[in-house]
Amino acid sequence: MGQGRRMKKQGPPPPLDESLVTRKRKDAPAAVVEERGKKRRREVKAAKKVPAVQAGNIPAVNPRSKPKAKPAKKFVPPPESDLEISSDEEIESVDGVTGLDALGTDSEDEDDLIEGDEFAESGSDVVDSDTEPRKAGMWSDDEDSDMEEVTAANMEGLSRKLDMQRAIEEAEAQAEMEEAAMQTNIAGDKPKVLEEDEDGRPISNLQPQDLQLLRTRLSDTLRVLDDFKNLAEEGRSRSEYLAQMRKDIVAYYGYSDFLAEKLMNLFPPREAFSFFEANETPRPVVIRTNTLRTHRRELANSLINRGVQLEPIGKWSKVGLQIFESQVPLGATPEYLAGHYILQAASSFLPVMSLAPQENERVLDMAAAPGGKTTHLAALMKNTGCIFASDANKARTKGLIGNIHRLGVKNTVVCNYNALEFPKVMGGFDRVLLDAPCSGTGVIAKDASVKTNKTEADFMKLPHLQKQLILAAIDSVNHASKTGGYIVYSTCSVTVEENEQVVQYALNKRPNVRLVETGLTFGKEGFTSIMGKIFHPSLKLTRRYYPHTYNVDGFFVAKFKKIGPTPPNAVGANGAAHSNGTSSDRQAQEEYVDKTPITEDEEDSDFGGFDEEEDQKYMERAERAQLRRKGKNPKALLGKAKNGQNGNVVEKEKVNGSGDGGSRPSKADRNAQSAKLNGASGQAGGAEPKPKKKTGGRKSKE
Numbered sequence: 001m002g003q004g005r006r007m008k009k010q011g012p013p014p015p016l017d018e019s020l021v022t023r024k025r026k027d028a029p030a031a032v033v034e035e036r037g038k039k040r041r042r043e044v045k046a047a048k049k050v051p052a053v054q055a056g057n058i059p060a061v062n063p064r065s066k067p068k069a070k071p072a073k074k075f076v077p078p079p080e081s082d083l084e085i086s087s088d089e090e091i092e093s094v095d096g097v098t099g100l101d102a103l104g105t106d107s108e109d110e111d112d113l114i115e116g117d118e119f120a121e122s123g124s125d126v127v128d129s130d131t132e133p134r135k136a137g138m139w140s141d142d143e144d145s146d147m148e149e150v151t152a153a154n155m156e157g158l159s160r161k162l163d164m165q166r167a168i169e170e171a172e173a174q175a176e177m178e179e180a181a182m183q184t185n186i187a188g189d190k191p192k193v194l195e196e197d198e199d200g201r202p203i204s205n206l207q208p209q210d211l212q213l214l215r216t217r218l219s220d221t222l223r224v225l226d227d228f229k230n231l232a233e234e235g236r237s238r239s240e241y242l243a244q245m246r247k248d249i250v251a252y253y254g255y256s257d258f259l260a261e262k263l264m265n266l267f268p269p270r271e272a273f274s275f276f277e278a279n280e281t282p283r284p285v286v287i288r289t290n291t292l293r294t295h296r297r298e299l300a301n302s303l304i305n306r307g308v309q310l311e312p313i314g315k316w317s318k319v320g321l322q323i324f325e326s327q328v329p330l331g332a333t334p335e336y337l338a339g340h341y342i343l344q345a346a347s348s349f350l351p352v353m354s355l356a357p358q359e360n361e362r363v364l365d366m367a368a369a370p371g372g373k374t375t376h377l378a379a380l381m382k383n384t385g386c387i388f389a390s391d392a393n394k395a396r397t398k399g400l401i402g403n404i405h406r407l408g409v410k411n412t413v414v415c416n417y418n419a420l421e422f423p424k425v426m427g428g429f430d431r432v433l434l435d436a437p438c439s440g441t442g443v444i445a446k447d448a449s450v451k452t453n454k455t456e457a458d459f460m461k462l463p464h465l466q467k468q469l470i471l472a473a474i475d476s477v478n479h480a481s482k483t484g485g486y487i488v489y490s491t492c493s494v495t496v497e498e499n500e501q502v503v504q505y506a507l508n509k510r511p512n513v514r515l516v517e518t519g520l521t522f523g524k525e526g527f528t529s530i531m532g533k534i535f536h537p538s539l540k541l542t543r544r545y546y547p548h549t550y551n552v553d554g555f556f557v558a559k560f561k562k563i564g565p566t567p568p569n570a571v572g573a574n575g576a577a578h579s580n581g582t583s584s585d586r587q588a589q590e591e592y593v594d595k596t597p598i599t600e601d602e603e604d605s606d607f608g609g610f611d612e613e614e615d616q617k618y619m620e621r622a623e624r625a626q627l628r629r630k631g632k633n634p635k636a637l638l639g640k641a642k643n644g645q646n647g648n649v650v651e652k653e654k655v656n657g658s659g660d661g662g663s664r665p666s667k668a669d670r671n672a673q674s675a676k677l678n679g680a681s682g683q684a685g686g687a688e689p690k691p692k693k694k695t696g697g698r699k700s701k702e
């Protein structure tokens with residue numbers, strides 16, 4: 001059997017062939033691989049002869065790829081701030097065969113950031129994806145001997161070797177089975193996959209426990225769908241086979257019927273199968289070098305010295321390293337603690353690379369926590385200019401602040417706004433990143449609960465929120481920016497509702513934006529038509545990423561250029577003027593903001609959070625300065641306000657603590673502004689109006 005996807009090098013899409021997918025559902029029988037039985041068998045035999053060095057990596061790095069293989073203890077989860085990295089942010093993988101390198105060169109400015117990063121050409125232990133894969137193994141060939149004495153030092157290695165041997169035996173047995181199956185399914189045979197009830201209608205009487213049979217039938221159904229004319233039973237329609245396939249997907253992989261159908265509709269049947277299969281495999285572990293602190297080559301050398309086996313993820317990124325094996329917990333190395341890297345899914349690099357922020361720009365990251373992308377933005381900007389990194393979930397901003405500190409980011413202001421409040425609270429940005437909250441259908445390998453917990457309502461409410469957010473993102477950009485005027489919208493979902501439909505909505509509602517090239521050198525084109533829906537032809541400029549094609553998390557990236565101001569009468573998603581947090585906005589928002597309560601510990605954390613009292617001082621100082629600039633006497637005016645003579649606002653704040661609708665800034669306004677005063681260099685203002693005072697939007701409830 002081949003390597004698990006997690007072990008495979010990142011590469012361009014392999015042919016969409018079931019045989020390329022090696023991971024099986026736990027307890028499931030191994031893949032039925034038609035037309036490849038013999039070849040595979042040969043490979044398996046060859047693999048058996050291969051020194052443990054090569055094959056031995058499999059169970060350790062991709063424990064799920066072999067049933068019963070012992071879990072890879074090596075990858076101790078990093079601190080929450082990193083691992084939490086949202087749906088999209090985690091650990092990713094790579095697809096074998098060839099490198100993404102083949103797909104083109106990096107479009108980022110990261111070359112500049114890492115001058116002299118000759119990592120790939122260095123002849124160091126770390127090999128570029130173009131070059132021969134690392135042969136250095138974890139065990140010597142001697143260890144292959146059954147006679148080896150077990151010691152504390154080699155126990156783990158030997159145990160892994162045993163796992164590997166067992167996996168090989170299983171693979172061999174499977175190959176035998178496949179071959180036998182093939183002999184009964186020789187070309188020309190019409191597989192009987194559609195069972196019938198008394199009325200002659202197809203039924204699916206296989207139970208999830210009949211995994212072996214389910215898989216075989218899935219395989220047969222696919223064969224029929226591939227060659228319907230020759231292999232379909234007489235009188236049967238294609239849709240009957242598709243219905244059978246869906247039922248078997250539901251039973252075999254454990255999806256809700258609703259989601260299985262939605263996902264199946266995205267692909268031709270065989271590709272859909274590859275997608276479902278890939279969702280059973282974890283993506284590879286990837287780290288992003290923090291170029292604010294180090295160079296990739298230096299980092300790689302340090303980690304290699306600690307027993308980490310790694311490799312650049314491909315020429316498309318100058319900062320990514322794929323980890324194959326580690327002797328140390330990656331979330332607790334001195335390099336990690338010193339902020340030399342962050343654990344980040346490869347696909348999470350893409351929206352940031354597409355946004356391509358420039359030095360000295362003013363950038364907004366609208367849904368930023370826990371900050372994988374914010375810190376990447378900061379690195380690309382070389383800590384210049386100013387990033388406003390906001391997240392509606394206050395608890396999650398702790399992780400964001402933690403990452404910002406650890407990675408040495410100095411140009412970022414953390415805010416806690418509902419993104420729907422932009423651009424009222426701040427606007428005129430050179431670039432905006434909207435890495436939107438989404439259903440996570442691209443990261444099912446990481447969160448299998450998505451298979452069953454997403455309902456039809458979710459795929460209405462989420463896009464509704466996403467549509468409002470995208471309008472807010474567009475309206476927050478300065479179309480007259482000399483260097484920018486760009487918006488990137490991304491999700492870690494693959495559904496059309498959350499991607500193309502949201503982008504199309506933005507194009508409809510904001511004629512002042514155009515889709516432009518993402519600048520990404522790989523990725524499938526976005527849909528311009530699917531399931532009877534037609535989108536603007538420019539939708540093909542958007543990019544889709546799938547686990548089965550690039551071995552990265554499922555992802556979507558769209559890049560807009562704003563070419564004119566948003567008309568003053570432009571309406572938001574719900575029909576209200578602009579997106580300023582109306583009650584229906586808030587309703588949608590409330591559905592999806594993580595309401596995890598903040599514990600006292602977190603509130604008191606020294607390493608993040610907001611100091612209300614201190615912020616208040618800065619706010620008041622700013623307010624005084626502002627009044628002075630207007631030629632007003634702050635003492636007189638603020639004194640009055642304090643005495644309750646300046647309207648209801650102060651009173652109102654006292655009562656409900658929110659200041660909603662009042663003339664004084666909200667807590668979040670104050671936080672942002674005080675942070676700004678506290679050292680961030682962003683200048684306010686831009687081409688779009690930027691009201692200073694409170695909006696009606698809500699912050700997340702904690």
Ligand SMILES: C[S@@+](CC[C@H](N)C(=O)[O-])C[C@H]1O[C@@H](n2cnc3c(N)ncnc32)[C@H](O)[C@@H]1O
Pocket residue numbers: 085086087088089348366367368369370371372373374390391392393396417418419420435436437438589592593594
């Ligand atoms: C996909 S995650 C962002 C991941 C982040 N960009 C990163 O790379 O680390 C989506 C984030 O959106 C936040 N969110 C949800 N609704 C929001 C809203 N209305 N305004 C701002 N943030 C929101 C969630 O709290 C979550 O942190």
